[in-house]
Amino acid sequence: MNSTENDTIGYHMILEGAKERGDTKIIKKLEAIGLPPYEKLDKKGNFVGDGDAYHAVLSRLYSYSSNASEHSLSD
16 A cells, blocks of 8 residues: 555545534535645645645544544553
């Protein structure tokens, strides 16, 4: 599995969890960002990684994972 496939799985996990919880704010944000790969154009017109979009999506992965309620950050 490559990183884009992995990120796509994470995206769908978060989206599914947000839908189950009725978290419309996260659903709208995810839909606006879209699926990976997260890239943007730099000033020279080259595609480069978009760390801000990546972080915006995947920083929510833990709270929407199936084990989130069973663990805390101190585990």
